[in-house]
Amino acid sequence: MVFSGDALWILVGALVLDALVGDPDWLWRRWPHPVVWLGRLVATGDEFLNLERWSDPVRRAAGAVGLLALVAVALASGYAIEVGLRALPAGLLWLALAASILLAGRSLYDHVRRVDLAFAAGGITAARHAVSMIVGRDPASLDEAGIARAAIESAAENVSDGLVAPAFWFALLGLPGLVAYKAVNTADSMIGHLSPRHRAFGWAAARFDDLVNLVPARLSGLAIALAAPAAGGRIGIAWRVMVRDAGIHRSPNAGWPESAMAGALNLRLAGPRVYAAGPVDEPFLNPEGGDATPRDIDRALRVMVAAGALHAALWLGLALALGW
Secondary structure (H helix, E strand, O other): OOOOHHHHHHHHHHHHHHHHOOOOHHHHOOOOOHHHHHHHHHHHHHHHHOOOOOOHHHHHHHHHHHHHHHHHHHHHHHHHHHHHHHOOOOHHHHHHHHHHHOOOHHHHHHHHHHHHHHHHHHHHHHHHHHHHOOOOEOHHHOOHHHHHHHHHHHHHHHHHHHHHHHHHHHHHHHHHHHHHHHHHHHHHHHHOOOOOOOOOOOHHHHHHHHHHOHHHHHHHHHHHHHOHHHHOOOHHHHHHHHHHHHHHOOOOOOHHHHHHHHHHHOEOEEOOEEEOOEEEOOOEEOOOOEOOOHHHHHHHHHHHHHHHHHHHHHHHHHHHHHOO
16 A cells, blocks of 8 residues: 555545544534544553553563554554445545544644634633643743744644644555554653653653654654745745754654744744643754744744645645556
């Protein structure tokens, strides 16, 4: 299925459906989203395989076994669903719809947009609440610039995690690859952090998530840099900031789209911040840039939309080149 013609056309259809429809709240209030089911599997593994009486090496090994089981279930489920959908009348359209459910471009846009709207409607208090829905930082510690930075960084990072990476793995491995990617990404978000409970058990999830995002993160940074003119930025500056600053981010992947966004908007991003687990002291990306303001959130959204359009155009071009 690697970059096959019909897979790419299905992917293009899924990207269009995600952009137009996104994740309708009315549907997922009545039925759990597939990511919720994946989260329940992760939580079950955390409950039964992450025992405090075990030593760190044993918990690390248990985390790796749990991750392998999670990925195996995701691959098998994705394969069964794909085979079943392809057997239906208009099966490729159903498959595009299924894939669109696991893309999060429109959902990301809507969540970041709510932060922008919250500033206008309710000021900094409302904006703190809105941004707490998309980042793990302590909202009480955020001033206006901190809220704007958090929203913009979330937009940049999730261009990769929510759009480019799942599309990449669908193009490579079809629906099994997409479901497996979402499983790994969900595991990383739930257990792949340095809290005392998950430092050892979540190690495998965090490292594997780094691996599966290695190529998509760099593609996302490139797309954001190329989209800089959508917000009045310059491609060359965004590119230079990305190449220079991506490596100073604590994440081997998030630094690429975030530093590209910093250069595209001429803002300084990242820097010191406070999470529930405590403060994080990091250098700024593009430290010579200005402080973020609420109006910069709208600029970031314009870059995000343009980057998403460039990304979809890439897959459309490959589909046309390969044919049906």
